[in-house]
Amino acid sequence: MGSIGAESSPKMEKMQMAASTREEKILVLVRLRPLSDREIMGDEVADWECINDTTVLYRNTLREGSTFPSAYTFDRVFRGDCTTRKVYEDGPREVALSVVSGINASIFAYGQTSSGKTYTMNGITEYTVADIFDYINRHEERAFVLKFSAIEIYNEAIRDLLSADNTSLRLLDDPEKGTVVEKATEETLRDWNHLKELLSVCETQRRIGETFLNEKSSRSHQILRLTIESSSREFLGKENSTTLSATVNFVDLAGSERASQALSSGTRLKEGCHINRSLLTLGTVIRKLSKGRTGHINYRDSKLTRLLQPALGGNARTAIICTLSPSRSHVEQTRNTLLFACCAKEVTTKAQVNVVMSDKALVKHLQKELARLESELRSPAPASSTNDYTTLLRKKDLQIQKMEKEIRELTKQRDLAESRIQDLLQMIGQDQNSRRTVSCLALEILSIVNDVLMVMLDRLIYVLFESSFLQSEISQNPNRQGRGRWDDDECSVSESYPPTYGGAARTPYGTHFNGESGTYLQDSGLDDDHSDATSSLMPFGKKIDGSHSRQSLGINDDEEDCKEVQCIEMEETRQNNPDHHSPISNGESEVHASVRAEQELTTAQGNGDREAHPFQNNGFTNDAMEQRLHLVDGSSSTSMKLAMSWSLKESPTIGDSTPPNGLERKYAGRPESVRRRYPSMMYDNDAARLTRSDSQSSIESAATVETRGVVTADEDIPTVENFVAGLKEMAKQEYEKQLGDNQILEAEKKKSNVKDIGLDAMLDELTTPDSPLKFERQQRTIIELWHACNVSLVHRTYFFLLFKGDPLDSIYLEVELRRLSFLKETFSDAKHGISGGQTLTLASSVKTLHRERVMLSKLMQRRLSGEERNRLYQKWGIGLNSKRRKLQLVNRLWGNTKDVDHIAESAAIVAKLVRFAEQGQALKEMFGLSFTPPSTTRMKSLGWTYSKSSLL
Numbered sequence: 001m002g003s004i005g006a007e008s009s010p011k012m013e014k015m016q017m018a019a020s021t022r023e024e025k026i027l028v029l030v031r032l033r034p035l036s037d038r039e040i041m042g043d044e045v046a047d048w049e050c051i052n053d054t055t056v057l058y059r060n061t062l063r064e065g066s067t068f069p070s071a072y073t074f075d076r077v078f079r080g081d082c083t084t085r086k087v088y089e090d091g092p093r094e095v096a097l098s099v100v101s102g103i104n105a106s107i108f109a110y111g112q113t114s115s116g117k118t119y120t121m122n123g124i125t126e127y128t129v130a131d132i133f134d135y136i137n138r139h140e141e142r143a144f145v146l147k148f149s150a151i152e153i154y155n156e157a158i159r160d161l162l163s164a165d166n167t168s169l170r171l172l173d174d175p176e177k178g179t180v181v182e183k184a185t186e187e188t189l190r191d192w193n194h195l196k197e198l199l200s201v202c203e204t205q206r207r208i209g210e211t212f213l214n215e216k217s218s219r220s221h222q223i224l225r226l227t228i229e230s231s232s233r234e235f236l237g238k239e240n241s242t243t244l245s246a247t248v249n250f251v252d253l254a255g256s257e258r259a260s261q262a263l264s265s266g267t268r269l270k271e272g273c274h275i276n277r278s279l280l281t282l283g284t285v286i287r288k289l290s291k292g293r294t295g296h297i298n299y300r301d302s303k304l305t306r307l308l309q310p311a312l313g314g315n316a317r318t319a320i321i322c323t324l325s326p327s328r329s330h331v332e333q334t335r336n337t338l339l340f341a342c343c344a345k346e347v348t349t350k351a352q353v354n355v356v357m358s359d360k361a362l363v364k365h366l367q368k369e370l371a372r373l374e375s376e377l378r379s380p381a382p383a384s385s386t387n388d389y390t391t392l393l394r395k396k397d398l399q400i401q402k403m404e405k406e407i408r409e410l411t412k413q414r415d416l417a418e419s420r421i422q423d424l425l426q427m428i429g430q431d432q433n434s435r436r437t438v439s440c441l442a443l444e445i446l447s448i449v450n451d452v453l454m455v456m457l458d459r460l461i462y463v464l465f466e467s468s469f470l471q472s473e474i475s476q477n478p479n480r481q482g483r484g485r486w487d488d489d490e491c492s493v494s495e496s497y498p499p500t501y502g503g504a505a506r507t508p509y510g511t512h513f514n515g516e517s518g519t520y521l522q523d524s525g526l527d528d529d530h531s532d533a534t535s536s537l538m539p540f541g542k543k544i545d546g547s548h549s550r551q552s553l554g555i556n557d558d559e560e561d562c563k564e565v566q567c568i569e570m571e572e573t574r575q576n577n578p579d580h581h582s583p584i585s586n587g588e589s590e591v592h593a594s595v596r597a598e599q600e601l602t603t604a605q606g607n608g609d610r611e612a613h614p615f616q617n618n619g620f621t622n623d624a625m626e627q628r629l630h631l632v633d634g635s636s637s638t639s640m641k642l643a644m645s646w647s648l649k650e651s652p653t654i655g656d657s658t659p660p661n662g663l664e665r666k667y668a669g670r671p672e673s674v675r676r677r678y679p680s681m682m683y684d685n686d687a688a689r690l691t692r693s694d695s696q697s698s699i700e701s702a703a704t705v706e707t708r709g710v711v712t713a714d715e716d717i718p719t720v721e722n723f724v725a726g727l728k729e730m731a732k733q734e735y736e737k738q739l740g741d742n743q744i745l746e747a748e749k750k751k752s753n754v755k756d757i758g759l760d761a762m763l764d765e766l767t768t769p770d771s772p773l774k775f776e777r778q779q780r781t782i783i784e785l786w787h788a789c790n791v792s793l794v795h796r797t798y799f800f801l802l803f804k805g806d807p808l809d810s811i812y813l814e815v816e817l818r819r820l821s822f823l824k825e826t827f828s829d830a831k832h833g834i835s836g837g838q839t840l841t842l843a844s845s846v847k848t849l850h851r852e853r854v855m856l857s858k859l860m861q862r863r864l865s866g867e868e869r870n871r872l873y874q875k876w877g878i879g880l881n882s883k884r885r886k887l888q889l890v891n892r893l894w895g896n897t898k899d900v901d902h903i904a905e906s907a908a909i910v911a912k913l914v915r916f917a918e919q920g921q922a923l924k925e926m927f928g929l930s931f932t933p934p935s936t937t938r939m940k941s942l943g944w945t946y947s948k949s950s951l952l
């Protein structure tokens with residue numbers, strides 16, 4: 001809602017702005033009354049006490065046992081000797097007076113019969129109205145109109161308290177005002193005295209009856225409503241005059257009562273039943289609202305809740321005063337009231353400033369709106385879909401921030417563990433046995449860290465994919481309307497995101513989650529190779545009919561684009577290699593190589609291959625969100641360090657020349673912190689052409705980028721790489737130390753002829769000559785366990801390809817074996833494993849694996865040519881015309897654990913899909929836990945040996 005603009009006083013305007021979108025919890029106050037004379041005479045005991053301003057305590061816990069809490073905390077509690085003025089001022093005053101700023105307010109009194117509701121509400125109403133009149137007197141620049149109405153709900157019938165007529169009034173649903181009482185008298189107040197008169201009329205009219213518990217028990221719910229309209233005198237009658245209009249409700253509910261205690265019968269009993277029933281509905285509504293606004297809220301089950309709907313969960317600020325009797329005999333009712341109060345604490349309302357326009361202003365406003373809609377019809381403007389995407393993108397950013405927090409937390413824990421190990425190592429000095437024990441411990445930690453790392457990486461990659469896709473959507477298609485299918489002459493993009501489609505919940509990777517069966521289903525009924533066009537989702541499934549030029553998609557082929565990117569290596573590359581389209585030379589930077597690989601790929605696709613990359617259409621590089629990992633030779637550091645640099649043209653916001661599309665005004669982009677902290681993952685580029693010797697140039701390039709401080713990962717922010725760096729370093733040092741001590745150890749072992757388990761086995765692996773048989777045995781076991789534990793195919797692939805039998809790999813195999821054995825044991829015991837802060841069950845692992853398979857099947861569309869795919873279908877016995885061929889193929893990967901050739905081929909296919917090629921060493925480092933210093937020989941021995949052609 002707007003403000004009243006020029007016509008309002010600055011102070012007023014400020015109030016409106018501050019409250020214009022106020023979303024807040026209901027203010028819940030508790031008032032304990034003193035024991036009444038009757039109670040004192042009847043030897044009643046006060047069991048309840050306010051121990052401070054916010055807590056009320058039940059003192060007689062012995063009687064109650066321990067089943068109920070004894071202390072209850074609220075926004076404010078008031079002891080028995082508190083005056084109503086104090087209750088008003090410290091309690092609902094602020095909420096009630098919002099009404100003068102155009103904000104609806106409601107003040108309720110809720111509690112059992114005779115607990116002091118009427119006593120409290122009478123005072124609150126009077127003080128509020130006095131303050132309102134005071135406000136009016138102090139704001140002569142505004143003209144105020146006050147209207148008053150009063151009704152009661154007696155035995156579920158509505159009566160006008162300002163009329164002598166006893167007829168029951170009807171409730172009507174007004175599209176603008178909500179539920180209204182038909183024909184209720186509304187008096188325009190002349191002054192304070194006039195209101196007092198009306199209040200006394202109400203008092204006389206209201207149904208009061210005597211019960212055992214209260215001489216003057218209110219037998220109805222009373223709602224007094226004061227409506228305040230105000231306009232600036234200066235603008236009165238003018239075209240642009242607007243009016244603030246809001247109501248404040250004073251609700252004095254009838255009290256819940258037990259027939260046995262109230263000793264009611266006949267009419268009183270009937271009244272009591274109605275009262276209890278409507279209070280029950282109110283309680284149910286409050287309880288449901290307290291759990292969030294999901295599902296059906298039964299407002300319509302009683303007239304009371306229908307009328308109070310805005311106050312309970314809508315456009316109003318609300319305060320509830322729960323009144324309590326302290327007496328022991330009412331403990332049960334008091335507890336019920338407190339339970340109601342506890343639920344009410346959780347309910348949120350969303351108050352807005354209510355501005356009413358003059359007829360002229362309204363006409364003018366409508367004319368403007370009409371003109372805007374007409375112009376939108378002529379040229380569709382960025383609309384709902386953009387907003388949808390923007391909202392989703394923000395959600396993703398929040399998710400990223402949450403993950404960032406998790407990583408921070410994990411890092412803290414890691415640091416703690418690390419420092420404990422360091423302390424321990426210092427404490428035990430040179431004692432070999434103890435050092436070995438500590439090393440074993442470190443190894444255990446490393447295996448856990450490895451696990452956590454992989455989970456975090458997976459999650460991060462997924463979210464970045466999603467996030468990047470959304471960003472590309474927003475940048476590229478600001479004019480796109482709605483969701484789902486969208487066609488035009490140049491492109492046909494069919495995708496569906498956000499994930500609501502066909503009545504079933506969609507997962508981000510193109511599966512449907514069937515809520516009933518709890519299973520994920522691939523979109524069906526479509527030819528596999530075409531299914532992406534209609535059913536697939538971001539990030540992999542979007543299909544663009546690529547007959548358009550790259551320019552039309554916002555991509556500038558011009559190499560000049562690259563210079564905009566603040567990567568120094570590009571300049572070097574130009575100097576070394578002026579022909580940007582020539583094949584990659586050894587001297588060419590990896591960054592440049594990858595960019596050009598992208599360009600070549602894109603050009604090829606533009607020339608015939610109609611499968612285009614989802615990110616190509618927005619000025620991003622391929623896989624713009626992917627991260628490039630370089631090995632940086634830290635000369636000052638003894639350890640290998642992973643650094644990240646941004647992909648070229650990673651985002652339009654990072655130094656590229658993509659012209660603004662207007663959307664920037666609507667969404668300023670992702671927070672800088674997020675963009676910088678999570679650079680793109682780069683499992684990309686046709687890196688089969690990159691040789692190991694290229695590493696050096698990439699090392700230099702990345703180092704240069706880092707030195708210039710252009711676009712590197714934020715040092716302060718823990719990344720997954722940093723996450724393991726500390727442990728890695730520690731483990732390395734320990735290993736070096738042990739290598740030094742190793743000869744002594746060997747001699748000792750020979751002497752004692754005793755074989756320790758654990759670390760000795762590890763050291764054997766490190767120090768004895770390579771044992772191919774043992775390696776193969778371990779590898780076979782690991783493959784079986786991967787299968788049994790539904791381990792990620794990408795993980796299997798990395799592991800399989802990175803660790804090929806080098807003696808130093810055996811540490812890894814040990815760690816993986818332990819991890820998997822633990823996992824399998826956990827699954828078979830039907831226990832829950834904790835992995836990366838997530839609970840892991842056999843069922844969840846199956847689901848995750850399925851999701852990954854779907855993701856890989858989507859990647860097949862982009863990473864393999866049609867010809868390559870067909871060759872694979874034939875080789876793997878999949879009918880060329882069968883449905884969901886890609887998924888069929890992916891489902892067969894890693895299936896035959898006994899057949900080494902099958903495993904190798906599966907790994908090669910997955911590697912191709914995830915573009916493993918240039919990551920060999922980097923990923924090995926990400927597995928994180930190299931115990932050895934880097935050496936050229938090791939790099940060679942562990943490097944990626946598949947060539948592009950050998951993959952398929």
Ligand SMILES: Nc1ncnc2c1ncn2[C@@H]1O[C@H](COP(=O)(O)OP(=O)(O)OP(=O)(O)O)[C@@H](O)[C@H]1O
Nearest residue numbers: 033112113114115116117118119214217218254255
């Ligand atoms: N805080 C208080 N201090 C002193 N007396 C109080 C207080 N609260 C209530 N009383 C007295 O207790 C009696 C019952 O109060 P009241 O009628 O307001 O209760 P009620 O909750 O409205 O009951 P019902 O639901 O039956 O209408 C009255 O005599 C009132 O004066």
